[in-house]
Amino acid sequence: MSQAPDVQILADHSALLAIPAFAPAILVVAVVIWVARRDRRLGDEEDEDATPSGPSAGPDQDGTP
Amino acid sequence: MTVQSLQPNVSFLAQGTEGGGAALNEVIGLSVASVVVGAALLWIGYQHRMRKITWLHDLGEWAGRKFNRPSWVALPIALFITTIITALFGFIWDVSLHIGKGRDPGPLANPAHYFILFGLFILFVAGCLACVLPYEKPGPSAVRITRHWYAPVGGILMAGCGLYALIGFPLDDVWHRIFGQDVTLWGPTHLMLIGGAGFSTLTALFLEHEGRRAVGEEKPKDGPGIKFIQYLAFGGIVIGLSVYQIEFDFGVMQFRQVFEPMLIAAAGAFALVSARIMLGRGAAVVAAILAVALRGLVALIVGPVLGAPINWFALYLGAAVVVELIALTPLIKKPLLFGLVGGIGVATLGLWLESFWIDAVYRYSWPTSIWPEALAMAVPVAGLVGVCGAMVGMVLTNQKLPSRAIGIGVVALAVIAIAGATANGLRYDVPQNATASFTMTPAPSIGDQKMATADIRINPPDLISEDPNWVSVLGWQGGLANQRGIFVDHLEKVGPGHYRSTAPMPVSGQWKTLLRVHDGRMMTAVPIYLHGDPGIGAPEVPADAQMTRPFVSEITILQRERSTDIPQSLWLIGCLIVLVGTLMMIAGLTWGAGRLNKNEPTESKAESEPTARV
Numbered sequence: 001m002s003q004a005p006d007v008q009i010l011a012d013h014s015a016l017l018a019i020p021a022f023a024p025a026i027l028v029v030a031v032v033i034w035v036a037r038r039d040r041r042l043g044d045e046e047d048e049d050a051t052p053s054g055p056s057a058g059p060d061q062d063g064t065p
Numbered sequence: 066m067t068v069q070s071l072q073p074n075v076s077f078l079a080q081g082t083e084g085g086g087a088a089l090n091e092v093i094g095l096s097v098a099s100v101v102v103g104a105a106l107l108w109i110g111y112q113h114r115m116r117k118i119t120w121l122h123d124l125g126e127w128a129g130r131k132f133n134r135p136s137w138v139a140l141p142i143a144l145f146i147t148t149i150i151t152a153l154f155g156f157i158w159d160v161s162l163h164i165g166k167g168r169d170p171g172p173l174a175n176p177a178h179y180f181i182l183f184g185l186f187i188l189f190v191a192g193c194l195a196c197v198l199p200y201e202k203p204g205p206s207a208v209r210i211t212r213h214w215y216a217p218v219g220g221i222l223m224a225g226c227g228l229y230a231l232i233g234f235p236l237d238d239v240w241h242r243i244f245g246q247d248v249t250l251w252g253p254t255h256l257m258l259i260g261g262a263g264f265s266t267l268t269a270l271f272l273e274h275e276g277r278r279a280v281g282e283e284k285p286k287d288g289p290g291i292k293f294i295q296y297l298a299f300g301g302i303v304i305g306l307s308v309y310q311i312e313f314d315f316g317v318m319q320f321r322q323v324f325e326p327m328l329i330a331a332a333g334a335f336a337l338v339s340a341r342i343m344l345g346r347g348a349a350v351v352a353a354i355l356a357v358a359l360r361g362l363v364a365l366i367v368g369p370v371l372g373a374p375i376n377w378f379a380l381y382l383g384a385a386v387v388v389e390l391i392a393l394t395p396l397i398k399k400p401l402l403f404g405l406v407g408g409i410g411v412a413t414l415g416l417w418l419e420s421f422w423i424d425a426v427y428r429y430s431w432p433t434s435i436w437p438e439a440l441a442m443a444v445p446v447a448g449l450v451g452v453c454g455a456m457v458g459m460v461l462t463n464q465k466l467p468s469r470a471i472g473i474g475v476v477a478l479a480v481i482a483i484a485g486a487t488a489n490g491l492r493y494d495v496p497q498n499a500t501a502s503f504t505m506t507p508a509p510s511i512g513d514q515k516m517a518t519a520d521i522r523i524n525p526p527d528l529i530s531e532d533p534n535w536v537s538v539l540g541w542q543g544g545l546a547n548q549r550g551i552f553v554d555h556l557e558k559v560g561p562g563h564y565r566s567t568a569p570m571p572v573s574g575q576w577k578t579l580l581r582v583h584d585g586r587m588m589t590a591v592p593i594y595l596h597g598d599p600g601i602g603a604p605e606v607p608a609d610a611q612m613t614r615p616f617v618s619e620i621t622i623l624q625r626e627r628s629t630d631i632p633q634s635l636w637l638i639g640c641l642i643v644l645v646g647t648l649m650m651i652a653g654l655t656w657g658a659g660r661l662n663k664n665e666p667t668e669s670k671a672e673s674e675p676t677a678r679v
């Protein structure tokens with residue numbers, strides 16, 4: 001009778017219970033990847049700016065984003 | 066179990082919402098909680114990197130002074146040790162509860178889940194902490210995240226292992242929705258959960274190595290506390306790589322027995338060879354002893370203290386002695402060869418020594434007939450995994466690895482050997498048209514548990530060879546109050562195809578009781594008593610006084626919850642996704658080891674760069 005929803009509910013809860021654990025982890029990783037990509041993009045743009053006027057700006061050189 | 070009876074748990078879970086406990090409320094509540102947790106982590110990380118808060122830095126520095134390591138090693142490793150032991154405890158407890166009670170009757174009915182969830186989440190946080198803490202470039206191998214932010218390889222890998230394990234949770238849910246609740250440890254998503262945590266022990270060693278290298282030669286000599294932690298790390302690797310054997314440790318393995326020696330040999334070869342190379346004479350034995358102490362403590366708490374089914378564990382002491390003895394020869398000067406010979410030694414002599422312990426305490430001992438196939442699987446796997454362990458040892462002692470191609474090639478060969486052995490191990494036969502005739506004799510009840518002994522005739526009588534892996538009656542999921550919910554009886558052979566109980570088996574209540582036969586490639590079972598399970602629409606299978614039942618595949622009995630009407634292709638896709646994830650993790654660890662080895666200490670411009678911005 002109501003057996004099928006029972007199994008569904010059990011499965012639901014294992015995932016629900018885990019949301020506070022895995023969701024922040026994915027969020028953190030997403031933000032870090034976004035930050036890293038943005039930094040590289042900004043770095044590339046600065047490189048393009050710098051190239052005509054002098055020595056190329058390496059990735060390790062100072063440059064405030 | 067009905068839907069109604071779950072409601073109190075449901076509303077409690079939602080923390081604050083009452084009565085109906087609608088799923089939507091819970092989703093909202095938990096999603097809000099997760100956003101708050103995630104935002105808090107990001108905020109702390111951002112504030113720290115912008116140098117707007119100092120407490121995290123100060124805490125790290127304090128831990129660093131205590132442990133004689135940089136802050137970005139000391140604090141994360143302290144957190145790691147705490148969390149991985151928490152997760153280990155939760156994991157063993159969880160498995161034992163499932164064996165004793167079956168699938169979870171409700172979300173809060175299994176407290177072990179909290180330990181696992183918390184443990185894996187903090188594992189991820191510990192990895193992130195190692196990445197966020199350093200203001201200056203943490204050593205020459207560090208990975209650039211931004212121009213002012215470099216993260217240690219060990220920290221990135223630790224966070225990666227944690228993330229891999231955590232992703233196992235939602236995937237596990239999807240998996241169970243599609244395939245039903247398979248009560249086995251070796252469900253693909255379960256392998257993600259335990260594999261991520263197991264391999265993270267290696268990342269802690271990588272991180273410690275980076276820290277050791279960063280403090281340089283002028284650092285004061287490591288005290289006994291640091292040495293202990295290093296030994297403990299290898300004990301952790303022994304345990305971490307032993308997670309796949311847990312079903313065997315409880316005596317409810319659902320896969321062929323030849324897996325057990327192979328898994329022990331692989332874990333032992335990797336951990337003990339690398340321990341001996343990094344920490345010198347006696348390290349393999351000390352690592353094995355620490356692993357025994359930790360597993361023993363957890364087993365003691367879970368079994369005798371908490372009343373869940375008892376579990377044993379491989380000792381690895383024989384394997385450790387073998388590795389130590391081989392290390393006394395000049396082979397130790399050639400690490401790769403030492404790894405190969407050590408691995409083979411573990412898979413032969415080490416396993417033989419281990420078999421005495423297995424035969425003495427495990428519910429299922431190793432029959433003589435297991436050895437040819439067991440050695441054929443264990444020797445190539447342990448030999449190659451031993452070489453991988455040797456390469457880890459070389460990385461941790463700053464010895465130059467062989468060329469990139471050889472290093473990656475060995476790891477790839479090891480993976481192929483494991484895959485080949487696993488494919489062989491997963492092959493089993495179910496006999497066609499074989500039956501078992503039972504004559505059940507009632508025995509005195511234990512409480513409200515009906516008990517019975519059986520006289521069993523197997524047809525055809527020559528179905529089982531002289532030296533089978535097992536002919537036994539297994540009862541499980543009977544409830545912790547009833548003999549911890551597990552019962553194993555090895556049947557006495559009275560004649561050709563004729564067997565008899567040596568102890569009364571449970572045939573009522575929540576038990577699933579079955580006759581199991583494993584003989585070489587044959588793995589099969591006959592249900593004796595299975596409780597009615599309306600939750601999955603399965604009727605009771607009663608234990609009649611006289612009955613003749615066919616041999617069937619064990620999975621249909623042990624994993625009655627599993628849906629069988631799902632197309633094979635979907636199953637394959639699911640397995641492939643998990644396989645890809647696992648290979649990515651191994652590739653990541655290999656990459657990390659190579660990167661650590663490639664960058665011998667050199668000056669770097671960024672090292673003197675104090676500014677830090679996200």
